[in-house]
Amino acid sequence: MSTDPRRPVRTALALTASSLALVLGTASPGAAAESPGQKIANALHASPVYVDPSLATAVDPAQQRKLVTQIRGSRLPIQVALVPLVEGDSWGGDPQQLAEVVHDRMGNAPSILITLGKYHDDIAATEWPGDAHQARNAAAAVFFQDDMEGAGLFRRVARAIDIIKAGDGNAEYEKATADLNDRDAPPKSSASPLPRILALALGPVLLLAAVGLLLRRRSRLRGELATPFALPRSVFAAARDADEAGLRERATEEVVRLGEQARTAQGAPAAIERALDAYAAAGSVLDRARGIPDLAGVFALIAEGRAALSGTPGALPLCFFHPLHGPAARRIPWRPLGRREQLRVAACETCIRAIRTRRAPEVLTDRRDGRPVPYFEVPAEESLWAATGYGSLLTGDSLATRVQRGEFTRTLTS
Template identity: 70%
Template sequence: MSWSGGARRPVRTAAALLAASVALLFCAASPGVAAQSPGQRIADALRTSPVYVDPSLSSAVDPGQRQQLVDRIRHSGLPIRVALVPLVEGDSWGGDARQLAEVIHDRMGGGPSIVITLGEFSPSIAAHEWPADTHHAQQAAAAVFHQPDMSGAGLPKRLARAIDIIEAGNGDKVYEQATAGLRAPAPKADAPSSPLVRLLTLAIGPVLLLAAAGLLLRRRSRMRDLSTPFALPRSVFAAARRADESQLRDRAGEQVVRLGTEARAAQGDPAAIERALDAYAAAGTVLDRARGIPDLAGVFALIAEG
């Protein structure tokens, strides 16, 4: 009996040591699990499903709509991932959609990839692609913002449209078509305006354009945060001298498109980039509704605000 009891003691000791080792390993692993970064958590979720929806956005994309997006992506056969995460100042990626996409791309091991996120301003979406322009994903997402039938559309419809354009691989052409109206000349009036109205328009229009140029020069320092400054002053003064509505509209359209393109590709202060994107959206809306030189002057002023 004494030998049997003595034999059981080493067994119990070994079992106790094993249990303690398991507990120690569990405790050592727990901090790592708790400290998992938001980017890693999103990347892990995207390995299971190509669409990640932050709980705070669940009302914008319900489970059924999410599954439809998943099916669309899998049907495309492309490495598309959708990460719907609110972008706010002070979050893990500084409110920057590009930084969020780069973190996800890195955590998922790099390689060919397309990451669709929310845009820098509502209700836009943005696409980020590696290698760049392989499927013209960036232009595809930008085109959705300008398409008339997408005005007022919910987030799932916008995402579905972007995925379809990316799959087609013609995002650059679709973007050009969607923004063609920004460069279209103003329709000719059915009846000629009175000489007095025309005289006032020709007198006031250049003044407003010169004021917009002055505003741009005062705020030029803001644009240093973007990748390249906009060469607006010379074009604004030249346009003011000619005071030709058709030419002004063409020039305004070119500058609006350029502002949007350069702001999206810019690196620097997120707040400055957000201002430029907000100005781009507002300028495009004003240009679409512009009916004369004073309205077009407002477009230039909004671009200067960017």
């Protein structure tokens, strides 16, 4: 294992984490105190329910009072922050980032924060520390429950609080999603059934190396990013017109940044060593990457390294179906077409929604016998990514360990 995070990468960019810091700038204490995250935190100190004025008609004052009463009756540290989420806002449209920022501004005490999800009829919940009350799946279950389809925001939040109080979010989620892969079951909505698609959609989604990406990140991160090791979702911005060279350039930048972060990290030596392993493996794969699937593997290794540095227990890998969709939201049951066995894979919200509505998720493709196929249909002995699902199918070891054992270079000669 290389322990020198400054080991040159063949295509390394001049941009390092130190120069990035100069580009992004540092927020002043005064600016942080006036940030949107601090505003929400201040409101939650006064009441466990905060509703943005733009949502006052969705959850009116009387309903807000009912939620406060319900929360106090639960005797749990539940808080509700209902704020519109759109791409390009202070949170990048990401409920997880909103939750982390608000929790940080409130002093990092044990709590359960319910927010809006990424979709109009979705809610999300984040719990600290760990997930003792199964809050994440409690909120996720509401999205899939039949009687919650078309329900108002107040009813959905109230249902999530009830499930969290009962402590059976995992069971409720499994029950609500039991038919996700039952392709013989009719769609939940009989008003406008969607046609069944029998083949996975082809065509890779490439990552946009946008010229203005760093400038947008600057406004998003100033005073708002709570976890410095989290891989920003903006890295995985979906854009069809990026080319392989742009993706390679972005991957190179992120490898360099991971090395800088590992070198300067303060924490458990074992975690730092895992991050350095992931850094070395990512550099090795990047040097030999032959196309988009390999470059996606670089990002999977970077995510693995940053998860080690963050110390997040049970961190999920990137989306199984298309790792360039970004970090997975949760694990779901999934059965490959034409096969009887069922897998549990980590998927992003976009892919979960597609499966829920009987649509094929967008998948990353690779070449097999001269034609594009879903990457996981390539024989495992010919592709490390098919063998591991970019981390979803691993049970004991890590992607970095597989690369160190030579499994990636072995597939290059298959």
